[in-house]
Amino acid sequence: MTEHPRHEPGAAFIWALGIEDTNVGWPLPGSPNGLDEYELTGHYRQWQQDLMLAVSVGASAIRYGFPWYRVESSPGVFDWTWTDQVVAEAERIGLDLIVDLVHYGTPTWLEGSFTDPRYPDAVATWAEAVASRYRGRFSSITPLNEPLVTASFVGLRGIWPPHETGQSGWARVVVSVAEGIQRSIAAIRRVAPEMDVVHVEATHVWTIAGQALEDEHRLLEAKNWLPTDLVLGRVDHSHPLHGWLVERGIDIERLSHLVAAGEVPDVIGLNYYPELSARELNTVGGDVVGVTFDAGGAGLEVLIRAFHERYGLPILVSETAVEGDDDHRIRWLDVAVALIARLRTEGVPIVGLVWWPLFDFVDWSWATGDLVIEEFHTLVDGVITPVIPPARGERIDAYFRRMGLFRLSTEGFDIARLRTAAADAFLRHTATALPYTTIGGTE
Numbered sequence: 223m224t225e226h227p228r229h230e231p232g233a234a235f236i237w238a239l240g241i242e243d244t245n246v247g248w249p250l251p252g253s254p255n256g257l258d259e260y261e262l263t264g265h266y267r268q269w270q271q272d273l274m275l276a277v278s279v280g281a282s283a284i285r286y287g288f289p290w291y292r293v294e295s296s297p298g299v300f301d302w303t304w305t306d307q308v309v310a311e312a313e314r315i316g317l318d319l320i321v322d323l324v325h326y327g328t329p330t331w332l333e334g335s336f337t338d339p340r341y342p343d344a345v346a347t348w349a350e351a352v353a354s355r356y357r358g359r360f361s362s363i364t365p366l367n368e369p370l371v372t373a374s375f376v377g378l379r380g381i382w383p384p385h386e387t388g389q390s391g392w393a394r395v396v397v398s399v400a401e402g403i404q405r406s407i408a409a410i411r412r413v414a415p416e417m418d419v420v421h422v423e424a425t426h427v428w429t430i431a432g433q434a435l436e437d438e439h440r441l442l443e444a445k446n447w448l449p450t451d452l453v454l455g456r457v458d459h460s461h462p463l464h465g466w467l468v469e470r471g472i473d474i475e476r477l478s479h480l481v482a483a484g485e486v487p488d489v490i491g492l493n494y495y496p497e498l499s500a501r502e503l504n505t506v507g508g509d510v511v512g513v514t515f516d517a518g519g520a521g522l523e524v525l526i527r528a529f530h531e532r533y534g535l536p537i538l539v540s541e542t543a544v545e546g547d548d549d550h551r552i553r554w555l556d557v558a559v560a561l562i563a564r565l566r567t568e569g570v571p572i573v574g575l576v577w578w579p580l581f582d583f584v585d586w587s588w589a590t591g592d593l594v595i596e597e598f599h600t601l602v603d604g605v606i607t608p609v610i611p612p613a614r615g616e617r618i619d620a621y622f623r624r625m626g627l628f629r630l631s632t633e634g635f636d637i638a639r640l641r642t643a644a645a646d647a648f649l650r651h652t653a654t655a656l657p658y659t660t661i662g663g664t665e
Contacts, residue, residue, distance in 0.1 A: 233659075236283050236574025237652040238320065239276045239627070240541060241265060242583035243287025246327035248335070248383045250589050256327070257382075257589035258289065262618070263581065263630060264637040266304075270311055272639070275628060276580055277315050279645045280652025284312075285364070285540065285576050287322035290348055291329040297344070300351055309359050319360035320420055320540075320576075323349055323406065325367045326375065326382060335383040336376055336395050336402075346405035353414040362418040364540075365406035368493060369399045369449035370424040374597055381595050393470040400452035400480060407453075407485040422491035422540045423450055425529075427500040427521040428512075435503045438510050441466075442503075447532070454533070455484015489573060490529050491540030494522050496554060501598055506606050511599045513606050519557045526565060526572065536571040541578035543625040548643040551625070555644065559651050566659040573659075577648060581628035581639045585621040587611030 246257040260266050276284045286308070294300050312319050324345060332338040349365060366372065377395030380387040386395055407419050426446055430439045444462050451457050457464055458481050468474055493499075500521050501512030526537055539562065544554040555577065562572050587595050596609040612620040622630050627645035631638045 233573065234282075235656045236538070237281055237648075238283040238285060238574055238576040239279070239281045239580040239648075240285035240576050240578035241272060241287070241581070242579045243289070243322055243325050244327070244583075244586065245287065245289040245291060245325055246382050246589075247289070247291030248327065248330055250382065255589055256291075257586060259583050260287075260289065262584040262588065267636060268639075269308060272580065273308075273311055273315060273317055275639060277317055279627060279649045281317065281648075282652075283318040283320055283361070283574070284580070285320045285322060285578070286312075287325045287367075288352060290324060290345075291327060294329055294348060294351075295331075297331055298347070302355065305356075309356055313359060318362075320362040320364060320418075321352065321356075321360060322364045322367050322422075323352060324365065324402075326372055328383070336372065337384050337386060337398050341398055342401035342405050345402040346409045349406035350409035350413055353410040353417060357414040357417070362420050362489075363410055364420045364422045364491065365403045365410075366399060367422050368424040369396060369403070370426075370446065372399055373449070375595070379597065381590065381593070390470040393467050393472055396449050397452065397467065397472050397476065397480070400449055401476075403453045404455075404480065404483050404485045407487065408483075418489055419485075419487040420489045420491045420538060420540065421450065421453065421487035422493060422538075425492050425494045425499050425525045427517045427524065429500075429502045429515075431502055431504040435505070435510060439503055450490070450533070452480050453484070454486055455481045457481065487535065489538050490533055490535045491538040491576075492525055492529060493541035493578070494525060494539065495541070495543060496521060497544055498598065504599075504606060506599065511606065512597070513599045513601055515601070519561045522558065523561055523565065526570060530570055536573045538573050539575045541576055543578055545623060545625045551627075551642075551644040552647045555647055555651065559656070563656045567657045569659065571659045577627060579626045581626035582622045582624055582630040583626070584618060585611065585623050588618065588621045 242259045244257055244259045248256050250257060265272055288305050293305060328335045332341055332344055353363060373392050373396040375381045376384060377386045378392040410417055410419055428439055428442055430436060448463050457477055467477060496518050497516045498514055500515050500517030502515055503510055504513050530537055542558055544551055562575060566572055594608050594611060599606050599608050619632050627648055628639040628641055631640050
């Protein structure tokens with residue numbers, strides 16, 4: 223781990239935004255297309271305007287994805303034309319980048335995607351190429367966004383390539399992803415040791431409807447930590463899921479190598495959505511499902527404290543938002559900022575907040591036909607129900623997720639971004655210096 227003055231007590235707080243950058247460049251079930259949010263939201267055409275939107279609401283940084291499948295369309299052949307322009311423009315307007323290297327998808331030349339034997343070395347090559355080309359031009363890199371969601375969507379439930387299923391599929395994906403993150407961190411530190419490595423993970427708050435689900439609850443709680451534990455080299459024979467992984471076909475020598483090759487990131491990023499990240503385990507038709515509920519600020523505080531206690535690293539709230547009208551989003555922003563300010567005065571090293579997204583994005587079901595892709599259920603009028611996507615054939619407007627500071631609108635030539643009161647609220651917060659984080663609760 224490299225020491226960075228940006229994360230010492232007294233360092234400036236990072237007010238950041240994110241642009242939804244999911245890029246799965248493979249044809250998906252029910253569709254001849256992949257899923258590229260930059261394409262769907264018109265960002266490839268409006269990227270300069272979008273970066274300026276972030277500056278206009280006071281952001282000092284933006285979480286921003288480089289679409290791997292486009293930049294490296296063949297092994298070792300890179301087209302930097304577009305990323306060079308983006309990096310240059312961000313420098314010109316004073317907007318720092320926290321660059322996502324992988325956001326749920328790989329290039330199609332990795333035929334097995336995340337479980338292709340070549341994946342860990344291929345993604346490390348990609349990481350080294352980005353870090354060496356842009357060394358000194360932005361501060362931070364995220365090797366892979368949300369290992370937990372990646373393992374769930376591509377390993378457990380087979381929604382995206384490599385379409386693995388079941389607990390063994392989940393285990394294969396999560397181990398390969400961890401290997402890739404380790405090798406990516408090592409590569410970044412070889413060529414750009416001054417860059418921050420931000421390990422970004424999804425978070426979950428679990429409760430249960432009855433004691434009969436306690437075993438499932440304990441497993442899910444343990445799995446929440448597993449990807450990060452693997453990256454840090456903590457999954458040895460004493461780890462509660464070491465035997466569980468071996469039982470699902472993971473070679474012991476492979477796990478031993480992960481322990482020996484452990485890498486410690488500079489910052490832990492936590493993605494938390496109060497109305498989506500919290501789930502109560504329940505049963506529906508004999509199946510165990512997670513039913514969403516609103517855990518609010520209490521849920522975020524529990525997670526921040528738990529991750530900091532376990533890993534002892536600075537924390538970035540790397541994604542948070544709620545869906546709905548302006549008042550609803552502003553209330554959550556105010557709650558989150560107040561919580562972070564309080565925790566910083568208590569000595570918890572929270573280095574920044576990312577509202578995700580800057581503007582609305584397109585629901586992932588747009589590219590998968592009628593397939594229900596969400597892994598959670600909701601409670602509607604007292605009835606537990608899966609999340610039903612809009613009907614196939616509806617206009618793209620029906621798929622807009624209203625979580626952004628700017629609203630997407632299809633009126634006019636292109637997809638427009640309409641400023642909301644939530645954007646003004648974010649700007650007001652960025653103009654206010656949060657209390658410095660302290661060590662041990664003292665200045």
